[in-house]
Amino acid sequence: MERRIAHLTGIRRQQRQQLIQPLTAYFEIYDEADDDAVVEKRWRLWERPEQSGAVLLSSVFHFEGANDADEAGAIAAAQASIQQVIHYGLDTWNYHVLPAGATTFNFALRHPDAAVREPDDSVSLGLSNPPRASAAAAQAAIRETIEHLYTHYSAEGFHLVEHILLRPQRGPDTDPTAPEPYPGDALLARPSANPDTASEIDPYSYQVSLIFPSGYARDFSPAASNPEARSPVPPHRFRDRELRRHVERIVQQSCPAHLRPLIYWVDRHVSEQSLPFPEPIPETATDISFEQFEAIYFAWLNTQLLPGVAAEAAIAARNQMILAMNALSAAPPPL
Template sequence: IQNDFPETYGIGQTGLAARATIERKAQAKQLKSYLIFFDKILATYFKHLSKVSELLSINGRLTKTYFTQAIKDIEGFEDLVDAAYDTNNDEVLTELLLEQFDNNIERRNLILDHLLSRFAERFGDYTFLMKALYGSATDEIVLSNKEAFLSDYIAISSERGCGFNYFMQGEHVNPANDAENLWDTDNISGFQKRVSRLLGIKNYNRRTLSSSFVEVYSLINSDSETVFRWRIRDEEDNIILSATEEYKTVSLASDELYLSVLQIVQTTIKEIENAYEQGFVEDQNIGNLQLGISPTGKYSFSVINKGEPPTSTDHIIAKQYKYYDTAFEVKEAMIAIINFMKFKFTEEGIFLVEHILLRPFPEQDPMTPFMPICTDNCEDDCGIDPYSYRVSIVLPGYTYRFSNPDFRNYAETIIREELPAHILPKICWVGYREGTLENMKEQQLQQFEDQRAAGITDLDNQIMDVQNSSLPQAEKDALIAALEAQKVALNQSIDNQIADFLDSIVDQNNDLVDFENAYKDYLVAKTCLENEQPEEIEELLSAMAKLNTIYPVGRLLDCNDESDELEGRIILGQTNIGTL
């Protein structure tokens, strides 16, 4: 601005005449100082304008949202500003003047909200739900969800009513892979893509969901009890996080696993950077991570629960059992696991089966089996016509978000809103991780055997006490005979319980695993056919009929212990009484 003033003001490039008085020079300098404020505002505005394409970009590469530039070509400028004002480095100047105001995550969310509003899209309700689930990590996670949504917007808007291409795929596309473009593929319906992006599902590919990054496995502890541990693998199948405790049930192991993931995502990379700048000491806490140094000088880190005292065994809840030679290496490892948990780790996905594709063909011999059809006085929820305008939507019900009743309600609302109004969905939250059901069965059998062993040991001790007593021999013999009879009865009772249990689970399989296997086999067989159904449809229909929604476990409590807490309560339509 000041360089455009008439030269008589003496504030431009020409300046004042050499004969100007001290007072006149002071007046010019005062005016220049006053105008610098406006020059600085304009310089910042123009710098922002030059960055508009980056600010409105959805690639997520921008680390700053405030920009400025040095004011140049002003005569005597160095006499008007502080020595820290660097006219040769705009980035340093931006950090000096604006870094304290630049909350990159918050401002990027606002910018993406602006872009979303241009398409009449909203993430408000989703953000509130995520806040309850992920706490302080919500903003960054939701930001990545918005970026993914906008990146795929062409597909999820123009293709929202399109189905997937199941014809002439597989070996017709790749002779070496009969599931090419049918499994482990993004060849899915536009509806699935759109709903996945609205729900923040990181990977919407049709794939095997029951086999994921998580492994919950059983082992026998030193007390001969079946217990459970967990571990998480990365994309290269390397173990990057493991449990530090043993758990009595799969449910307890899963709860601790998700707590560990939550603690990691709530730790920021900025906290790690700041800790390294300030210098760190052994066993220093950085967010929810604890840095450790071994006696040999190796570095490692653990995940901690700050809600528990450091002396408690529940304080360290997970650990990466790997040691690093340098502090820099362990820093990179901590940053890598944070980024993995925030942006790649997932157990979620969505299957959609259009019932019309399963319709039988009367001319086919033998005729294809039908889906369940209602007859007179039918009490099952199968409908008069199970094919027309109906779909089945299958989601894993055991994941952190999908096991939350509020998130389920939100997801079901989104699904019904995004489906065409004339389509009726059957939404199933099903299954267990691969191997989990077998572990639970094994634990139940172990409990029966533990009960048997405890009972037999108690009776043997009683027999020994009788033998060592001063009772007459006849009484001893009678008591021992009675106790031996109790041992026989106990063994028989346990055997009956085991037999009843095995009978009750003889047809009980992991319905998600069965569905995945049957659906994959059906698609591989169906892709080669036109107006026929493959034999594999029978297995698929059977698997779909056995899909059973799983609910959070609740407990019936004494009425005198009533409180306002909903966690662990029996809620109609949202809770299971007991578990397998």
């Protein structure tokens, strides 16, 4: 079912994996080596983690901050350029094969808007180096770069949760002499469509949830000054309302008739640094970021798939997963 939904919605990711990768996993921002005292940064995209393998793409220009010593500003400018590369680097028509010599070729990634490229139409977001021996080799390198960016930075995909796997398996301890009585497993709580009951009587049977990143980010930190402000982030396609309707229709058509699918579009967090993951979910949580959900989801999934997991660890992971699902149910619907 997951592969069918992915295929029919244009999601090229065919395996279950973490959708959100930190920029530093494959991108490196480094100092430009020159003789002046100005802080200047460049970036490059590596083939493998920890800055290893081949360099697939690198910045054409260096980036500076508001003044000569503004390192944070230079890094922010480089990060903004990387976000443009992630945005436009997923489409083959934004790449151009260029002659690098008499018999060699490389390729450039360009912004699709000609107005942005003015006054010099040759200005590129990124450039491949070293040159390839033929135009065909350069085209193959373009396909490799697109696949690399899509796999690690498109954020396109979803996570599926079978509710029956979250059913309670242990009640509260009844031994009054226990030093720390166990209060019992956390319970799924979904708002009920029946006005006579606050929550569904059975939120476990014949139900699955599909959690998609929304294509927006906002500040989930407790000290957020404007927690409702949203900014566009990958996956950029998922902000389109028509695409969302198509996805929801495909999910309905792809699910077996006995299953009720629930779909969530969840915002990402605005920063990779300001909110630690995974972070325990309190029982009163009414909102959760996609990154936090994803961390909890894979921690729980590992207890389901890996043999020999300690019972206490499995219980803790399941309880956190239930609280995360409850937070999704309690969160306001996306715009």
